[in-house]
Amino acid sequence: MKRRKFLANSAVLGTAIPLGVATPAVLSSCTENTEKGSGKIYSAEELGMYSFVDIAPDGKPLKAALIGCGDRGTGAAVNFLHSGPDLQIIALADVLTDRMEGCRHVLSENNNTIDDSNCFIGFDAYRKVMAIPEVDLVLLCTPTHFRPVQFKAAVEAGKHVFMEKPCAVDPSGIRTVIAAAKVASGKGLTVITGNQRRHRRDYWEAYVQVRNGIIGEIISTTSHWNQGAWWNKRHRPEWSDMEYCLRNWFNIKWLSGDHILDQGIHNIDVVTWFMGEQPVRAVGFGGSARRLTGDIFDFFSVDYYYNNHKRMLHTARQIDGCDGNVSEQILGTKGIAQLNDHGQIKILDWDGNILWEYDYQNKPVKNPYEQEHIHLVESIRLNKKINQAEDLAYSTQIAIMGREAAYTGQAITWDEIMASNLRYGPETYEMGPLPDYHERVVPVPGKDPSSPM
Known part of the structure; x- marks a missing residue:
């Protein structure tokens, strides 16, 4: 999309969602201590660390x-x-019957059977499970495009939520999530999200150290999700366009939002958490070099600009035979926090001396895919309300901002992406042809992506 078209798709939001509105993380910036010289040391509890x-x-x-x-x-x-203890899955919703049957089989192997009457197929199936009074909470794990409207429906139904990351593929969806997140808070609902690093004790303890000034003022960051090629599926003759998109959703832009959202969101979220603020502008590039199906990029490199000349470089790549790197680095005036999920989190000064490192021997880190659900159940049962939806929404919006900068080849500002009414995907959902769907129309920077390649 050209910058002029992007701006044409922008609209003033009014007072409902102010431009640049701050999340709780933004309101408690990691650099607050050093900037104000307060010298206060915050406990893990004061900073909101979970029980683990x-x-x-x-x-x-x-x-x-x-x-x-x-x-x-x-x-x-x-x-x-x-x-x-005492947890049960009592209802399922999906669009594809074979996916549901496979899920039911796995759940039965885990001593959880589900009645046929509570298994719903179709694009409106999510509404049917929301209407079941016995359902206390919902797990939202569909392709990302559908998540905003399903999250909104769950909140309206008064259900607690586990919501996978990311939470939307476009600014229109982000606004839906932010609004629903505020309603969820008003209702006292728990919302746990699938950005697993916020459910790792080693990341949390590193955050406490950084928040308390161990590396001084944060001046720059880097984040990376560089891996080999991901899965893809060819278009079978018996599949309609819609079914093909659903079965190959990760490689389809309108369903996944591209891999800078689906994978890179993890690292972008960590940087947003540690920095405590959103960027004011993004410039990036990317392209499709070896991807076999779909219409998304193979690689991204995005430069994010913050107030006071701070920066973040984010890279994301899914190409076989290349160097791998999944990590984040938080650079401060006194040192650097080296973060990753490989059990090697440490903080160094600029001479290479270790200032702090996580004690993995005495405090093993639980699988975060498990830990996030422990936090979900604990929050509900102990009435310790956690609502991570808004934080995820802003981190996702930062990823969207970088994606659009790379797609267009233009600088995109925070206010522009927050005000944009850009939306990906069809207006209605049904199995069959998609008139605007084309197998390999990949965005070309500096060129309208709707034009021929």
């Missing part, structure tokens, strides 16, 4: 519905069942 218990406490039986029965949804359902 090995299993959720007992309490009222909780019944959940799974919306989206693919591999990630099935995995999330199993993680939920194992997170504590």
Whole structure:
């Protein structure tokens, strides 16, 4: 999309969602201490660190519905069942029958059977599970495009939520999530999101150290999700355009939002959490070099600009035979925090001396896919309300901002992306042809992506 078209798709939002509105993380910037010279040391509890218990406490039986029965949804359902006592999945919703049947089989192997009457197929199936009074919470694990409207429906139905990351593919969806997140807070609902690093004790303890000034004022950051090629599926003759998109959703822009959202969101979220602010502008590039199906990029490199000359460089790549790197680095005036999920988190000064490192021997880190569901159940049963939806929404919007900068080849500002009414995907959902769908129309920087390649 050309910059002039992007701006033409922008509109003033009015007072409902102010431009540049701050999340809780933004309001408590990591650099607050050093900037104000207060010298105050914050405890982990004051900063909101979770309990990190090995299993959720007992309490009222909780019944959940799974919306989206693919591999990630099935995995999330199993993680939920194992997170504590007296937990059950009682309803399923999906569009594809074979995905649902595969999920039911896995759940039955985990001593959880589901009645046929509570298994719903179709694009409106999520509404049917929301209407079941016995459902206490829902697990939202469909392709990302559908998540905003499903999250809104869950909140309206008064359900607690586990919501996979990211939470939207475009600014229109982000606004839906932000509004629903505020309603969820008003209703006292728990919302746990699938940005797993916020559910790792080693990341949390590093955050406490950084927040308390161990590296001084944050001046720059880097974040990376560089890996080999991801899965893809060819278009079978018996599949309609819509079915093909759903089965190959990760490689389809309107469903996944591209891999800078689906994977890179993890690293972008960590930087947003540690920095405590959003960028004011993004400039990036990317392209499709070896991807076999779909219409998304293979690689991104985005420069994010913040106030006071701070920066973040984010890279994301999915190409075989290339160097791998999944990590974040927080650079300060006194040192650097080196973050990753490989059990090697440490903080160094600029001479290479270790200022702090996580004690993995005495404090093992639980699988975060399990830990996030423990936090979900613990929050509900102990009435310790956690709502991560708004934080995820702003991190996702930062990823969207970088994606659009790379797609267009233009600088995109925070106010522009917040005000844009850009929306990806069809207006209605049904199995069959998609008139505007083309297999390999990949965005070309500096060129309208709707024009021929």
